[in-house]
Amino acid sequence: MGERVFLNGDLVPREDAHVSIYDHGFLYGDGAFEGIRVYNRRVFKLQAHVARLYRSAHALAIKLCTHPQELISAIVATVRANNLETGYVRVTISRGVGLGLDPAHMKDVAPTIVVSTAQLGLYKPEMYENGLEVITASTRVPPAQCIDPQVKSLGKYINSINAKMEANRVGAGEALMLNVNGNVAEATGDNLFLVSNGELTTPPTSEGALPGITRATVIELAKEIGLPFRESITTLFDCYTADEAFLTGTAAEVIPMVRLDGREIGDGRPGPMTARLIAEFRQATATDGLEV
């Protein structure tokens, strides 16, 4: 059997999984999404991803007719149908089909819900050993009064894509994004952590960081191993002068950041606390998660 895609209640062959040219996600970026990883037939942090998707939908006033538990079952069914042992699940929702931006004209329209699976290798294995070179993008994260960065909305990613292209242009692996006040928010698709003087810090979500699920996992792991942690408003100076730095995300997992804007961070090599947290994270992904 070929690859299947869950589309609005049905598991259909991938080549038949079509969305309308008038879908609000396509027309206006009016929707939200989640990226989820499967490790050895275990879906990692599935509940947390689905909960975040429902929070995003709620913030966008998109009413998903499906109960979260039904969506969880749909995700599990898609993973099973595609015999996905290790890989990536993309859950995408939109307000539904309707030409014209006014949602008032879409009263009887059901949201579009798509669950698809893929293989995803974001960085080569040696990057996890040697660390990433990162730049600061000129593209800023939008203030919450405009597009709330805490909502994992489709439309907000034009910004991340722009910043990622800035990194690509200079051969960097990632880009840090500042908020409009000049403080560091996060990377284009990852959260940022620093280790300085034996303490782990990350920017608060109110500074423009997505409430990352890998971020929450790393915070939990830090507590378990007794590493002091606090959320902290973070400047570029804090990044340049940190002992260690790393990025976290479902796709990127936990990856060291060893250079920023041409400056070495610490001694320019992944630090011991980063290595410890990477090991703890890999252990968690190998043993936690919903078995499918």
Ligand code: PMP
């Ligand atoms: N920030 C942004 C902008 C992202 O797109 C992501 C990826 N979802 C993250 C941070 C990391 O979040 P998570 O750990 O939940 O994947």
